[in-house]
Amino acid sequence: MNTQQIEQFLSTEFDGFTVELNLEHERGDIILGRPPFNVIAMSQRDILRQVFEAFDAHSGIRVIVLRAQGEHFSSGGDIKGFLEASPEHVSKLAWNVAAPERCTKPVIVANRGYTFGVGFELSLACDFRIASETTRYALPEQNLGQIPGSGGSARLQKMIGITRTKHIVMRAKRISGQQGYDWGFVTECVPDADLESTVDAMVDELRRFSPLAQRTAKKLINDNEDASLKVAIEMEGHCYSRLRSSADFKEGVEAFHSKRPAVFRGE
Structure with missing residues (x-):
């Protein structure tokens, strides 16, 4: 797609999230928009992947930002949707969630409040995780008799090691933004009121480089x-x-x- 086609696609009304282009600051934002908990539907994941790919292909965008409306980033996926989805569909979930990692451009995620399940997995696939002090990370799938299925435990183990990953995954433990920073998977942990300004500053910082x-x-x-x-x-x-x-x-x-x-x- 050329830039005009990309912008036409990005002007579409999406289910569960919105898109913002700020070409003056060379940034594209994906905003999860199903408050209060921003549950991510099964069908939403493939479209999210397509938007990440469109942002990556857009010549006017230097930095991609993933954020959410309200006090929570995401409480995770639509649990009912897992039972209704086909095995083939479920097998593609990890590929869709890995879209931020595949982008050639830097991807920043702004986390606050609940960042659970696929919300956490999407965040782990980004390059920079900026957490508010209200952030609570969790992979709670053990409560459902399941395990993370979109790269959560795999990426986390690379970042923080086997012992801490078992603590989070096998005990379904919630980890604060500050603890995530102390353990090394959060880039910065800031007061809740400073989350947006910290992300804005990082966008402008990254734009300075080649x-x-x-x-x-x-x-x-x-x-x-x-x-x-x-x-x-x-x-x-x-x-x-x-x-x-x-x-x-x-x-x-x-x-x-x-x-x-x-x-x-x-x-």
């Missing part, structure tokens, strides 16, 4: 998650070498020596 260098760093770090140290260092060297010939690197060096802000173009 889009090419940002894309390269995100893919490199994600790909190296399962690599040995030797392979990871080798891949980092290859990516570094490629960026040395980029126009953005040339601009960055010239701007540094001229003591002026760099103007990156993603080339």
